Amino acid sequence: MLCLGVSGGLDRVYESSPELPSTFLHDGAAVLVRDGRVIAAVEEERLNRVKHSNKFPNNAIRYCLSAAGVELGEIDRIAFYATEAYCNTMLERLCVSQPIPLDAKLVLRELLAREFGAEVDASRVSFVNHHEAHAVSAFAMSGFEQSLVFAVDGGGDFLSGLLAVGSGTDIRHLASFPEHNSLGLFYLETIRYLGYGLFDEYKVMGLAPYGDPARYRELFAQFYELLDNGGYRVHLDRIGPALLHSIEIRRKGMPFTQQHQDVSASLQEALERIVFHVLRHHREATGMTRLCLAGGVAHNCTVNGKLLYSGLFDDIFVQPAAHDAGCALGAALMMSNELGKPVPRERLRDVYWGPGLGNERAIEQELNAWSGHLDIQRSDDIAGGAADWMANGAVIGWVQGRSEFGPRALGNRSILADPRPAENKGRINAMVKKREGYRPFAPSVLEEDASEFFELPDGKREFPFMNFVVRVREAQRSVLGAITHIDGTARLQTVSRETNPAYWDVINAFKKRTGIPVLLNTSFNNNAEPIVDSVSDAIATFLTTDLDGLVVGPFLVKKRAPTRRDWTALSVSLPPYASLHRVRSHTAGNRQETVCEIRTGRSDHDSMRVSHELFELLMRIEGEASLGWLLDTTESDEAKREDLVKELRLVWEQRRVRLHPPRAVCDCNETQGEAQPELMSMAMSTRSSGEEAGQRVRLQSASG
Template sequence: MLVLGLTGGLDLISENIFKIPFGSQHDASATLIENGKIIAAVEEERLNRNKHTNKAPMKAAEECLSISNYLLSDLDWIAIPLLEKSLDHSLAHMAIEQPDFGCYTSRTFLQKLLMRKFNIAVNPDKFYFVNHHEAHAASAYYPSSFEHALVLAIDGEGQGYCGAVYSATHQEMKQLRTYSRQRSLGNFYTDVTFHLGFKEFDEYKVMGLASYGDSSRYRSKFKELYSLQSEGNYDFDFSELEERLYQIIPRRLKADELTQQHCDLAAALQATLEEIVLHVLTYFQGETNHKNLCLAGGVALNCTMNKLILSKGIFENVFVQPASHDGGLSMGAAFLAHTHSSATRIEPLSHVYLGTHIGDDQSIVKQIEKWSDFCEYEQFVNIEEVTAQCLAQGSIVGWCQGRAEFGPRALGNRSILADPRYGSNKDRINSIVKMRELFRPFAPAVLEKYAHEIYQIPAHLKNFPFMTFTFDVKDEYVSKLEAVTHVDDTARIQTVSKEINPRFWNLINSFHKLTGIPIVLNTSFNNNCEPIVNSVDEAITCFLTSDLDVLVIGNTLIRKINPSIIHNKLLQLMPKLSEGWLLCGTSLLDNEQYLLRNTFNDNVSITLSRGIFELLLHANSFATFTELISRLVKYKGTDFINEPFLNEIYSLWSRRVITLRPTSN
């Protein structure tokens, strides 16, 4: 039984036909399972390079099939986490609004979409449609290894609801309750996130900010908005939320300083979420007597909430789907299609190294050599020991190995690593590598054997490989682990097993031998403008446009030849616009404007100089900047190639709006 799960939007990356808002149908992905085993899972953003992309997951589907050496025609089912009648309705509305669009059913439209990508006519009977929250729930229950469990799917909203509760027994899930979107805790958290001056998908920042605050200061304001009711119900009055927030503090602008008031508001928000979720779970645990809990949906990524749930002791075991965001819907949909047609059990999820492979040493070196004007490299048979020495000496290291992770966390295959002992490393990575807020914490990757020694973890629990829980750091280790201990003396841990990821384990073990600390700081390998790196070229690009000290890919260690002259060598590279970006020249009252816009967020535009605009009009990834300039006669001359021009190129490259690649040597 071969099943492909797909989630995301309906447009290709070059299109915006459906005008889907940036915050809808986000985190597109594909998952391929064979006889109950996940053999590939890829997020579309890793391939089209647009964070949280809501485009159709065609590249991800292609990558899953390529990884497993299957063809689209080999599939038994194509699972979609959307009700068929809902998609039928949307397509009918499109036909009315845009007569040129044509008339489609869900099945005929998806058939056409796949035909455009794969040039294969899929039997429309192979499409299997499932409910949004049922797919979330399935993504957590089926790979959890639990025979019996309570399952909570909780997010912003999906198909009119914000959550659902299930009782799962013997591989079947029975729905116990749904919660309408009018009571959405996910949307509540997002609304307060906006008020605090953050943007869409920044809820995790507010969770981190909450640890700096005192929840009691504003809890009474939030308590006026909701009431806990019998049988696991609650009411929430969103009509007064904005007014209440303005009574507390004016809406913060992005550039405004974060004050203690903002921290206290974040803390009150976090406490409100936790109280309501615990109310729901406590009731349904009492009704079902389940000792195991499964969590999924975007709210389930709140690892501080997960810590509280576990600490209350109402469940003996808690499994959180590591891809709890909407990217995990493709996995859940695939599980449901499989269980619909097969009695073969879904294999437990022991890891999420399910994506693109970085390549073997030969292919890695071949790609690195193209960047020889910028980088020098050396290969080692003991790369883990060499990297551990770099970390112990204070280097911040980009680390790429094997297959990429599925989900929002880097877990040792596409990671930035550092020594966890010194708080200065946290500040340095936040400010000059990740370019993000200084208050945000980093996670420790700890050898599984030492987790209980360092963190206050329930004695009967051993493995926490997915960074889905925080735990208290034991007093004697707080000062020893400054870079990975949050302000409230907690840490979002990843336990590392030798059996699951031997290379990452060997690296941490080597660092342990050098320093006595069985932990490294681990954060995702990307800057704040891009998804986690997926390929060698993307890793090198991030390396060259950040202050990372060392890059390790496979068995190869890479250093910058001379970081100070990278700007001067940019003209040797071949530019092209990144996917989804469009050049727009406008003229308004004799004032010419040269802009970049994109197909995924109408609110974003970038102003260009005329020179860069003209060059990018002709950029095709086959000519260097120098060659393009020589062809544009009116821009020849030294006046054109000046410091502002080079700075503009570097800025666009750093923001991943343009892609630069070296010529083949």
């Protein structure tokens, strides 16, 4: 019995939709389940390279079908991650400016037919309750026979959470939480005044330990109430006015003050108080000694860690893809159960469900296509070679096996380094992530050695998903300087030899050289992109960051200095999510000027300015073109051409263009398991005084 769960949007990556509520249509994913067991799962962002993709997950679906060796017509049930009524309401908002049928099932079936050339009978398409999908995704994978289940996020299906009891294969609802009581929106509304927005919540969680919650404790007490019987109420409308009068509002890019750190600490404390209030009551009322967590708020590892140490529950399971992509998992499992194939009662051990790298020959061919830029060496002891690099101070990209499902790099698409030097934290934040220096990194430790370095509750030794912040043993804090946060904690991953032997081997090899069975582990990406998935993704990120080395399959890879000819031999293409815009705007002196932009969204907030010369060069591309040919078509002198190449490389670092070997040498999309998009839109628009005006001209060509 094959069941496919789907989350995400109802348009394709090169189409532009009107704005929708921030709580709807993001984190697109597909999960394929056979007889209650997951056989393939991937988030759409890993394939279309759009962070938190709100597009239809056609690439993710295609991967799942390919992994199972089946066609769409062989799928018994397809389930979308929200109710049909909710989706129809969102379509009503869409149709204000677009002629879209107000029938979500019809839209979904038409998208599937268009993408996969197969008509899907309406009886095979289902819509599920959003928060029930969250709840099932956790309880069904926990291995528990019974537990309390708390699904809590920003919103979905007009609600923001669900509390239930899971028993056997059933979920019995205890309480639901309206959207105006959303803990996710409570957090989001506050961090707006700290210069952050949607999907930045985890950054504020990392900032909180630098602050003192007492400073704004009374202020935050005005923002929520704890009610009888585990109830609560949040007052979202009070947050903005109170903070505007109490703190200096931080704009994006401004430095953090102690005020901002204290607000972060007070916010985190308020969230913890509310969560504990809800769970204490229902723990006592139901007698449940185990807890399952899902929903975006369940990614707050600090809350999870405090629940762990509290002893309130004997065991806690947090679904590792707790955000909306995990609803695709829940939807698939719900359908499988409905069709008589429930999930086996066993604890989830790993989530390596994504695309693999292909065979050794395919990896080597991809690397060799970049031979002018890369020095490639095959090794029979890849773990030892990588460990030697790190023991000598290198920061490396590590790419092995199938990619992880969810937001954490768990040792198959990771950046790894020595966890000891405290300066590694700032170094990696600057050289790769280009992000705030306070942001912490996680440790990966051999499961059998974890208790030597971390204070683990009695009987607990497996923490495979980085879901809990735990205390680093005091004697080890100075030793593990790069992964110990300011409050003496770390977001832990234990690594089992059974579930990931390749990753276990490299940590063990590092242990043999240094005596430390721990590595610093962070996701393999830069600040402009999702975690890498394919070999081609890894190469692009390696070449556009200051990483010292790259390990892919059995190959140790270093950078070499490319010649001018190596650069000009590359092809240039626009990603399907990018569009070119020539914009008229007013300067501070009210003079009108024309600027050129590459946009990756609907508004200028998602834009990057480029020179007129580079804009004209990119306009010549139809699908893809060699950089050498493009430069030859310009009338610029040699110095100007060098400047164009430098600018193009900067734009490539931000993933607004793609640089890659010619497709005849290396078809990056094909190796990624990604469908070739049919068309790419390049739009030129005219805007006056910040508003769109005039007629938009859409140029279409085959995408590269």
